[in-house]
Amino acid sequence: MWKFLLIAAVATLPPKMELDKARPLADQQGFLDELHARQAWQTTRGRPDVVVAVLDGGVDDTHPDLKGQVLQGPNFTSFAGGGLDISGQGHGTHIAGVIAANGKVSGVAPGVRVLALRVEVPEYENGAFTGIAPEPHAMARAIRYAAFEGHARVINYSGGVPADPEVRAATAEAMRAGVLFCVSAGNAGRDSYAQDTPNLDMTCALVVHGLDHQDQLAGFSNYGDPRGICAPALDLLSTMPLSPNPFNGEGRSRYGRYGIHTGTSSATPCTAGVAALVYSALADARHVSPTAIAGLEVAKILRTTARHLGDTGPNPRYGVGAVDAAAAVAACKR
Numbered sequence: 001m002w003k004f005l006l007i008a009a010v011a012t013l014p015p016k017m018e019l020d021k022a023r024p025l026a027d028q029q030g031f032l033d034e035l036h037a038r039q040a041w042q043t044t045r046g047r048p049d050v051v052v053a054v055l056d057g058g059v060d061d062t063h064p065d066l067k068g069q070v071l072q073g074p075n076f077t078s079f080a081g082g083g084l085d086i087s088g089q090g091h092g093t094h095i096a097g098v099i100a101a102n103g104k105v106s107g108v109a110p111g112v113r114v115l116a117l118r119v120e121v122p123e124y125e126n127g128a129f130t131g132i133a134p135e136p137h138a139m140a141r142a143i144r145y146a147a148f149e150g151h152a153r154v155i156n157y158s159g160g161v162p163a164d165p166e167v168r169a170a171t172a173e174a175m176r177a178g179v180l181f182c183v184s185a186g187n188a189g190r191d192s193y194a195q196d197t198p199n200l201d202m203t204c205a206l207v208v209h210g211l212d213h214q215d216q217l218a219g220f221s222n223y224g225d226p227r228g229i230c231a232p233a234l235d236l237l238s239t240m241p242l243s244p245n246p247f248n249g250e251g252r253s254r255y256g257r258y259g260i261h262t263g264t265s266s267a268t269p270c271t272a273g274v275a276a277l278v279y280s281a282l283a284d285a286r287h288v289s290p291t292a293i294a295g296l297e298v299a300k301i302l303r304t305t306a307r308h309l310g311d312t313g314p315n316p317r318y319g320v321g322a323v324d325a326a327a328a329v330a331a332c333k334r
Contacts, residue, residue: 019237025104025258030213031232035270037108039326040277043333046111047280050290052099052154052272053146055139057087057132059096059116060241063257065103066096071115073150076138079121086122086247088131090240094261095158097239098269099276105238105258108273108325112280115150117142119157122247129247136164143167147174153279153290153298156272158184158265160194171200180295181205182272184264186222191316193222202227204295206302208271209319210234210264215309217317221264228319229306231267231274235260274325275302281332305331 020028032038051071061070079086085093102110119139120132139162146152155174161167161183171181185207186194193207200207202225210221210233217223218233240259278298283290305328306321314320 019258019260025237026106029105029237031236031270032106032108034211034213034232035108035274036324036326037274040274040329043329044111044277044280044284046100046109046276047283047290048111048113050109050112050276050279050283051115051150051152052109052112052156052276053115053117053142053150053152054092054096054099054269055117055119055142055155055157056092056095057120058085058092058118059114060085060090060093060243061116062242063093063097063239065101065105065239066093069100069102069114070096071113071150073115073117073142073145075118076141076145077118077121077135079118084246085241086132086245087120088245089261090259091158091265092116093241094238094259095156095265095269098236098266099156099273101239107238108270109276109280112276115146115152117146134159134162136162136167140164140166140170143170143174147177147179151291152179153293153295154180154182154272154275156182156269158268160184160186161196161200163196168196168199175201175204175295178291178294178296179204180275180298182268182275183207184268185209185228187220187263188222189220190222191224193224198225204299206271206275206299207319208264208268209317210267211322215322223317223319226314226316226319227303229271229302230309230318230322231270233264233267234262236262236266236270271302271323274323274328277325278302278328278332281329285332301328301331
């Protein structure tokens with residue numbers, strides 16, 4: 001299971017942006033401008049009844065920018081730990097903030113809610129902690145819970161989908177129930193997606209490629225399907241857990257409550273956040289519950305309003321193009 005800390009082993013990353021303590025944090029969230037999110041907020045910042053499930057190693061809901069934004073779901077894994085974020089480098093909390101933070105920093109959809117579902121557990125070798133990895137049975141149960149009990153309209157998994165028959169079955173059931181999946185393309189810089197991701201039903205799944213600040217495919221980003229979609233993947237400033245990693249004592253961020261991450265893991269919640277804005281805008285326009293809106297329709301809106309990149313029309317490197325929050329939300333009024 002690849003995470004931020006593994007990217008450097010498979011691809012060369014550009015220098016990480018340094019946080020400027022003299023500037024407001026919100027001014028350093030350039031990914032919101034790259035997504036045209038602030039323009040979309042003139043129509044909607046998201047509705048609290050739109051829920052985005054984050055499948056990861058947990059989310060620290062005590063962060064002040066996430067208070068009231070996170071719903072803690074059941075822990076389906078073999079690891080007990082409540083709302084603790086056990087992920088490497090604060091992965092789960094960072095992703096939750098990219099989607100729905102509402103404080104000193106903002107998520108793409110600060111009016112929606114995140115449903116935190118742990119699907120990953122610690123791994124050890126010779127008694128030493130080596131990282132975390134998904135438990136397939138936990139992921140399958142979490143997907144079903146998100147779709148059928150947690151009322152999630154979007155499921156975000158910033159990793160490669162495990163090649164497991166139970167996960168495939170749960171994913172298919174959730175898609176038939178109208179849930180939209182947002183998953184990462186991977187960070188190996190190759191022309192194929194990570195793990196079992198290529199076997200997803202692409203009609204109701206968005207596989208997210210990573211862009212640099214010049215709207216070019218990031219050197220580390222996987223690619224390979226013209227139905228994919230692109231989002232910012234460099235230097236995303238978001239929320240971080242307040243406590244050190246419980247297994248190796250790793251400090252989460254030298255900036256304290258906030259940190260800067262790079263990777264398709266960060267691009268994926270950008271797309272999930274825009275999808276949540278679309279669910280919200282459609283629900284407002286039609287005066288219906290978000291649960292009445294199909295993920296297939298939301299995926300179509302995101303694809304048809306994306307900014308084309310590279311070759312004319314969809315192509316394997318850039319998919320349908322860059323997700324555009326303002327254009328997607330505007331399309332909900334038509």
